[in-house]
Amino acid sequence: MTTVTLAEIEAAADRIAGHVRRTDMDLSTSLSERAGAPVHLKHEHRQITGAFKLRGATNALLTLPDDARARGVACTSTGNHGRGLAHAASALGMRCVVCMSKLVPQNKLDAIAALGAEVRIIGKSQDEAQIEVDRLVEEEGLTDIPPFDRAEIIAGQGTIGLEIVEALPELETVLVPLSGGGLIAGIAAAVKGRRPQARIIGISMERGAAMKASLDAGGPVEVEELATLADSLGGGIGLDNRYTFEMVRTLVDEVVLLGEAEIAAGIRHVYFEEREVVEGAAAVGVAAILAGKVKPTGPTIALLSGRNIAMDLHRRIVNGANSLEEAR
Numbered sequence: 518m519t520t521v522t523l524a525e526i527e528a529a530a531d532r533i534a535g536h537v538r539r540t541d542m543d544l545s546t547s548l549s550e551r552a553g554a555p556v557h558l559k560h561e562h563r564q565i566t567g568a569f570k571l572r573g574a575t576n577a578l579l580t581l582p583d584d585a586r587a588r589g590v591a592c593t594s595t596g597n598h599g600r601g602l603a604h605a606a607s608a609l610g611m612r613c614v615v616c617m618s619k620l621v622p623q624n625k626l627d628a629i630a631a632l633g634a635e636v637r638i639i640g641k642s643q644d645e646a647q648i649e650v651d652r653l654v655e656e657e658g659l660t661d662i663p664p665f666d667r668a669e670i671i672a673g674q675g676t677i678g679l680e681i682v683e684a685l686p687e688l689e690t691v692l693v694p695l696s697g698g699g700l701i702a703g704i705a706a707a708v709k710g711r712r713p714q715a716r717i718i719g720i721s722m723e724r725g726a727a728m729k730a731s732l733d734a735g736g737p738v739e740v741e742e743l744a745t746l747a748d749s750l751g752g753g754i755g756l757d758n759r760y761t762f763e764m765v766r767t768l769v770d771e772v773v774l775l776g777e778a779e780i781a782a783g784i785r786h787v788y789f790e791e792r793e794v795v796e797g798a799a800a801v802g803v804a805a806i807l808a809g810k811v812k813p814t815g816p817t818i819a820l821l822s823g824r825n826i827a828m829d830l831h832r833r834i835v836n837g838a839n840s841l842e843e844a845r
């Protein structure tokens with residue numbers, strides 16, 4: 518089986534130390550009172566670039582051989598992966614090309630270009646953008662760094678799991694936002710590697726949960742991509758998935774799905790009770806507790822995975838909008 522080991526994640530942690538932030542973890546009084554068990558928040562939205570994806574991107578670039586580093590890297594992205602890769606490449610003085618569809622909002626595009634990456638707008642979907650990445654690999658020798666289904670990416674994201682176990686050795690349950698599964702696969706391998714009895718729960722949105730549909734089908738399937746407040750959780754897992762489907766199937770104990778209003782309530786709770794700004798994808802752990810879909814029975818951690826939400830959308834949600842339509 519193609520998997521990522523605890524040893525690979527420990528090696529990644531040594532490799533990326535000094536390039537990424539070790540993020541804080543704090544007890545949440547408001548959530549602990551509601552849940553009747555201690556709930557801690559891992560503040561990964563405070564990572565450089567505003568999301569955890571810098572960890573995997575940095576690990577992937579540091580493990581490339583010198584000749585590949587000299588030629589540069591490319592990726593498709595809807596936001597956080599492109600931003601993480603652009604930052605990591607710039608820090609290492611490497612060429613980076615981020616290929617995006619016309620649908621990616623201007624603010625995300627500007628943030629990536631500001632980091633020195635070449636931004637190419639290709640077609641109307643991620644698949645069309647991938648054609649340009651494939652061409653760059655073929656004709657210019659760039660290395661494609663995908664957002665989740667690569668061992669070095671999974672190992673890099675898994676370093677969050679090591680930090681969680683070190684901060685709270687008596688942990689019982691970890692709540693992790695789930696899309697392509699690089700994040701949860703790495704965290705599950707790290708946490709269960711050190712604490713085999715721990716429970717790992719993945720949380721996605723009802724609108725287009727590709728990993729959940731694939732688990733139910735017994736293999737990778739495509740789902741329709743729908744607009745959601747948890748935009749960073751959109752997209753498929755790849756029909757040619759190599760790592761994350763198997764790792765999620767064997768290491769993740771449960772997958773929970775949330776509606777848009779539940780995600781909005783999570784964003785509001787994190788804002789009013791914790792005084793933190795997070796994006797929809799990052800609020801799902803808190804939202805699952807508030808919705809009663811996860812019931813903590815012992816020390817529980819909710820991972821806040823990113824904060825890259827458009828601030829006008831955030832303001833409308835804080836003012837009561839419960840969906841993208843209501844926020845318009």
Ligand SMILES: *Cc1c(COP(=O)(O)O)cnc(C)c1O
Pocket residue numbers: 568569570597598664665694695696697698699700701749750796798799822823824
């Ligand atoms: C990418 C992303 C996720 C999901 O990570 P996967 O590895 O695709 O499962 C969760 N939260 C945020 C903020 C992200 O950018």
